[in-house]
Amino acid sequence: MAEVDETDWHLLGLLQEDARRGYRELARQAGLSPVTVANRVRRLENAGVISGYHARVDPTAAGYAVTAFIVVDTRGRRESLRVADLAKAHPFVLEDHRVTGSEDHVLKVVVPRLADLEPLIDQLNELGKPATTIVLSSPKPWSPIDSPQPMSNH
Known part of the structure; x- marks a missing residue:
């Protein structure tokens, strides 16, 4: 299991909101350098914490009623x-x-x-x-994963 610190969780939250954010934008929002962000994201990918980047598709809108x-x-x-x-x-x-x-x-x-x-x-x-x-409706169809430990505000 990878050690995931508060900064990693902040980056994970940003990526779960929008995985298309580039390193520069992530760095700006996290208060880090783009190189630091790239290294952290790569480490999280290599550890399997980030398992992929996907588009969320609404099944109903895509023809699955x-x-x-x-x-x-x-x-x-x-x-x-x-x-x-x-x-x-x-x-x-x-x-x-x-x-x-x-x-x-x-x-x-x-x-x-x-x-x-x-x-x-x-x-x-x-x-x-x-x-x-x-399923009649899905009031909560998806949710990002947050830190299992209580942390200070990001």
């Missing part, structure tokens, strides 16, 4: 691994989380139409018992 969560209770380890493989390969599955409790996987899925969900559910039925929850 339905978002759903599917929990799957599999019949055993082999089926659980097959659910993971199916999730990795299926374009409608955005996330797969292997979880504790009575179910084994929680999948986040987006589809253009409700009817597009049925074939995926049929595939999952062969591996276990899926239960689907349709």
